[in-house]
Amino acid sequence: MSAATIKDVAREAKVSVASVSRAMNGGSGVTAATSERIHAAASRLQYVPHAAARMLITRRSNTIGALLPDLYGEFFSELIRGIDLAARARGFHLLVSSSHDGAEEAAAAVRSMQGRVDGLLILSARVDAAFLRSNLPKSLPVVLINSAVKSTAHTVLNVDNFAGASAMVQHLLQAGHASVAFIAGPESNFDAQQRDKGYRAAMAKYAPNAPIRIVVGDFTEESGYRAGRELLAQQPHPRAVFAANDMMAVGCLTAFKEAGLRVPQDIALAGFDDIPVARYVTPSLSTVRVRIVELGRIALEQLVAQLDKADPAPISVQTLGCEIVVRESCGASIT
Amino acid sequence: MSAATIKDVAREAKVSVASVSRAMNGGSGVTAATSERIHAAASRLQYVPHAAARMLITRRSNTIGALLPDLYGEFFSELIRGIDLAARARGFHLLVSSSHDGAEEAAAAVRSMQGRVDGLLILSARVDAAFLRSNLPKSLPVVLINSAVKSTAHTVLNVDNFAGASAMVQHLLQAGHASVAFIAGPESNFDAQQRDKGYRAAMAKYAPNAPIRIVVGDFTEESGYRAGRELLAQQPHPRAVFAANDMMAVGCLTAFKEAGLRVPQDIALAGFDDIPVARYVTPSLSTVRVRIVELGRIALEQLVAQLDKADPAPISVQTLGCEIVVRESCGASIT
DNA sequence: AACCCGCATGAAAACGATTACGTTGCTGCC
DNA sequence: GGCAGCAACGTAATCGTTTTCATGCGGGTT
Numbered sequence: 221m222s223a224a225t226i227k228d229v230a231r232e233a234k235v236s237v238a239s240v241s242r243a244m245n246g247g248s249g250v251t252a253a254t255s256e257r258i259h260a261a262a263s264r265l266q267y268v269p270h271a272a273a274r275m276l277i278t279r280r281s282n283t284i285g286a287l288l289p290d291l292y293g294e295f296f297s298e299l300i301r302g303i304d305l306a307a308r309a310r311g312f313h314l315l316v317s318s319s320h321d322g323a324e325e326a327a328a329a330v331r332s333m334q335g336r337v338d339g340l341l342i343l344s345a346r347v348d349a350a351f352l353r354s355n356l357p358k359s360l361p362v363v364l365i366n367s368a369v370k371s372t373a374h375t376v377l378n379v380d381n382f383a384g385a386s387a388m389v390q391h392l393l394q395a396g397h398a399s400v401a402f403i404a405g406p407e408s409n410f411d412a413q414q415r416d417k418g419y420r421a422a423m424a425k426y427a428p429n430a431p432i433r434i435v436v437g438d439f440t441e442e443s444g445y446r447a448g449r450e451l452l453a454q455q456p457h458p459r460a461v462f463a464a465n466d467m468m469a470v471g472c473l474t475a476f477k478e479a480g481l482r483v484p485q486d487i488a489l490a491g492f493d494d495i496p497v498a499r500y501v502t503p504s505l506s507t508v509r510v511r512i513v514e515l516g517r518i519a520l521e522q523l524v525a526q527l528d529k530a531d532p533a534p535i536s537v538q539t540l541g542c543e544i545v546v547r548e549s550c551g552a553s554i555t
Numbered sequence: 556m557s558a559a560t561i562k563d564v565a566r567e568a569k570v571s572v573a574s575v576s577r578a579m580n581g582g583s584g585v586t587a588a589t590s591e592r593i594h595a596a597a598s599r600l601q602y603v604p605h606a607a608a609r610m611l612i613t614r615r616s617n618t619i620g621a622l623l624p625d626l627y628g629e630f631f632s633e634l635i636r637g638i639d640l641a642a643r644a645r646g647f648h649l650l651v652s653s654s655h656d657g658a659e660e661a662a663a664a665v666r667s668m669q670g671r672v673d674g675l676l677i678l679s680a681r682v683d684a685a686f687l688r689s690n691l692p693k694s695l696p697v698v699l700i701n702s703a704v705k706s707t708a709h710t711v712l713n714v715d716n717f718a719g720a721s722a723m724v725q726h727l728l729q730a731g732h733a734s735v736a737f738i739a740g741p742e743s744n745f746d747a748q749q750r751d752k753g754y755r756a757a758m759a760k761y762a763p764n765a766p767i768r769i770v771v772g773d774f775t776e777e778s779g780y781r782a783g784r785e786l787l788a789q790q791p792h793p794r795a796v797f798a799a800n801d802m803m804a805v806g807c808l809t810a811f812k813e814a815g816l817r818v819p820q821d822i823a824l825a826g827f828d829d830i831p832v833a834r835y836v837t838p839s840l841s842t843v844r845v846r847i848v849e850l851g852r853i854a855l856e857q858l859v860a861q862l863d864k865a866d867p868a869p870i871s872v873q874t875l876g877c878e879i880v881v882r883e884s885c886g887a888s889i890t
Numbered sequence: 891a892a893c894c895c896g897c898a899t900g901a902a903a904a905c906g907a908t909t910a911c912g913t914t915g916c917t918g919c920c
Numbered sequence: 921g922g923c924a925g926c927a928a929c930g931t932a933a934t935c936g937t938t939t940t941c942a943t944g945c946g947g948g949t950t
Contacts, residue, residue: 223670223692225906236930241908246947271670272610273906276935281607283650283671290636297631304653308664313671315618316651330645333559335606336618336648357558357601470835473622500805502837560936571900576938588897608936611905 224265224364235401271448273553283313284523285337287329290319292467294495299365302516303341310524312338312360320344323351330355339523341365343408361452361526363519368410368438375526376537377519380410381492384508385418385462388490390426392460397488399423399430403447403457403468406438415492417465433458437468444471452479460550466491466498466507473501473549478530484551494545503548510542559600562568566594601849604789618648619858620672622664624679625654627802629830630847634700637851638676646816647858655679658686665690674858680744696861698854703745710861711789712854716746716827719877720753720797723825726879727795730887732823734758734765736793738782738803741773750799750827762802766791772803779806787814794822795885801826801833801842808836808884819886827879838883845877 228238235254242249243258249400250258261267275281286303288296291547300316307314315337317329323346333340339361349369356362361375392400402419405412416434423432435450444463448471463469469491473483481487483503486488491498494509518540546552565572570589577584578593583595596602610616621638623631635651642649650672652664658681668675674696684704685805691697704711727735737754740747753771758767758831772778772787779798783806786793798804808818816822818838826833829844853875879886 226908227906237907238909238931239929242929245908251928254928257690266667268669270611271904272607272616273907273935275607275909276605276611276906276937279935291632293798295630296635297626297629300631300635301625301654304651308652314651315636316639316649317643319636331603332648334603497832497835500832501835550702561938562936572937573901573939574899577899580938582897591899605936608905608940611936612908612938696908 224267226267228265228392229258229262229267232265233258237491251285281313281336281338282311283315283337284339284341284520285315285317285333286341287320287326287344287347288316288318288335289346290321291343292495295493298512299343299516302513302518303520304516305513306517306520306524312520312524320346327351327355334360338527339363341523342367361524363526365519366411368413370537372535375522375535377515378414378537378539379411379510379515380539380541381414382418382421383414384510384544385416385464385492386422387544388492388506389419389422389462390506391546391552392462392488392490392550393422393426395488395550397460399427399433399458400460400462401433401435401451402452403444403461403463403472404434404436405464405468406425407436409439412439412464415519419462421459427459439463439465441467441471444468446471446477448472449479450473450474453479457487461487461489463489463491466493466495466505467470467476468500469505469507469549470497473505483549488551489549498545501549502534506547506550506552507545507546508542511540515540558605559602560605560817561602561779563600564593564597567600568593577685586797588645594838600880615647616671617646618650618672619676619855620650620652620668620675622655622661622668622679622682623651623653625656626678627830630828633847633853634678637848638855639781639851640848641713641852641855641859645855647855647859655681657681662686662690673862674698676854677702687840696858698858700850700854701746703748705872706871710857710870711856712850713749713872714746714845714850715874715876716749717753717756719845719879720750720799720827721757722753723827723841723843724754724757724797724880724883725826726887727797727823727885728757728761730885732795733796734762734768734793735784735795736768736770738779738796738798738807739769739771740799740803744773744774747799748773754797759791759814763861773865774800774802776806779803779808780810783807783810784814787811787816792822796822796824798824798826800828801840804840804842805832805836808840810870818884823886824884834882836849836884841882841887842880843877847876851877864884 226237226240226335231239239250240258243255247255286306304314320326320329343364343365349371364374364376364405366378367376406417425453435447437447438509444467451461461472463472469489473489476483477489485487491505491507494507498505498507561572565575570593574585574595578590583591584854586725603872606617631737639649655661655664661681676698678700699709699711701713720878722856724735728750739751770782772782779802796807804824808824811818811822818824826840826842829842
């Protein structure tokens, strides 16, 4: 026996399907008495409106899609948590498609979501303006997260990597270190670029005469380890190191320990992201925290805001601040 | 201008809508020539079938729903990754609803998914047999992950906590420790119960004369710390400790370090889960690894298998093995 | 030559909701 | 008492597909 339809409810409550529909949504246009009778009948039959039928006529799915790359654990789950909580609060469903590596994979995912979602949340390094133009109908609202795309056609929501990196470097300098070396991320990565700029800006402002020392990594622990050894090979080695993310900082820490250096007494260290591991390494790692749940929540809210107003959607570029987390590794306490 | 419909394609290709439909799915019943003409017209118009309309008539959404509790980072993202990869491989979409604390919240989520999904993946401590009966139509295929529910009506997929815990205790005993103390998880938790049983079974088998020492925690780092102090207060304190999860082991480790004990020389330690942090604490933590991606993949495949066969779905209880990961903290190398 | 069968194709009926548009009946005002 | 106006309710069109059934056509068998 299949599920009850609106007709069954109508028959049960001895009214027309139109009245049932009216009673179920809003309830205007029906007497309180009949509305009550209808609701009683509905719950008696355990009636649940058929989502597809409603979608078809209203042209609204009450679903938003999230397109995500192959993300490292903590970031992914926090982001989804933020998105999901905000979505549920607004009565939206969440259709997820993650772990995309290639652009063509992402394109296929986007196409298959067509018509199932009212809007799209995209976080992906591979997605650029051309991709969006060719794979998306311009009528579909989109919010880009952490994207380098400078589109006037879509809302963009970024983490303030520049300010975060800059603040951490400033902190290290003001804690008494004459100079700070930097372990950069992959050059193709937007976040990495911004953090690099933040480092340079802070150095230029607070230590204009100090040398700029940069070693390039790729955000992996392994590359951090190599970068650490490379920095130690320099004479004299730097007294303070800022890594563009925590995983590289952790690898770097291993290199320092192996070399018999004490952190932070002999050399200070800081990372970026505040992944959980940062608290558990010894010494605990100073880093820059991104409020990821917040990021997801705001992204979804921006998207929903676009859905509501039918006018040419207001576009904005928004930036989400981050905060410095001072722990043992940067030696702030021994100034 | 709205998206192209099947009618537009039909007009463009000078055929009926029926032929377009046939050409798009499978293609049987149309000449190769006309099929090609239709596909050409379709791509010219950038035609994408309207998902809702198709759902309405086929009564299939090609979507499966995942109902998850408020999960700790790594586990959540790995599980979703496994589910998502398997789903995409089979052409299914993934509707996620996570971060559910209460049973009524979960119930609401389940209801709102009604009709949007072909099947449901449920991982939740709050969900029991009664919940399933009252909130789900029996026609909806469900796979329960890590659930204590012994239902003959639904497929259940569990991690072999018993074997994992048992194997770790056996390993500790055979590494030369005369006895092993246990830090248990919350008694209401199914995983915790199974790990507890595994501990007792291994003790009974490999150290039948040794005392059973158990301190109860709640899976948090804090409770692990308290448990560690409690164990050290005993005279003589245990020489080997097995915690029911890694977070408690990490808290416990802090307690041991504070007390000036060396791990593993003075006291051995092991956890369960193999969260990323386990590798980064000092000393690195021996633990039991669960193949989470695998868990998600298998769960989805089980579910899809049920979808395909219309007969009274074959029910099974499946168990996924886990493996011991030996690192520094258990002192296996200094036997 | 008559027949039948298979095959490509088209016409039209679903699917289950929303909603524009009529119809009814009642109220209130002149 | 008649008429306008309004609220409650029903009828039917509509959304975009799939699918059943009918139709016509070509060719092989008798």
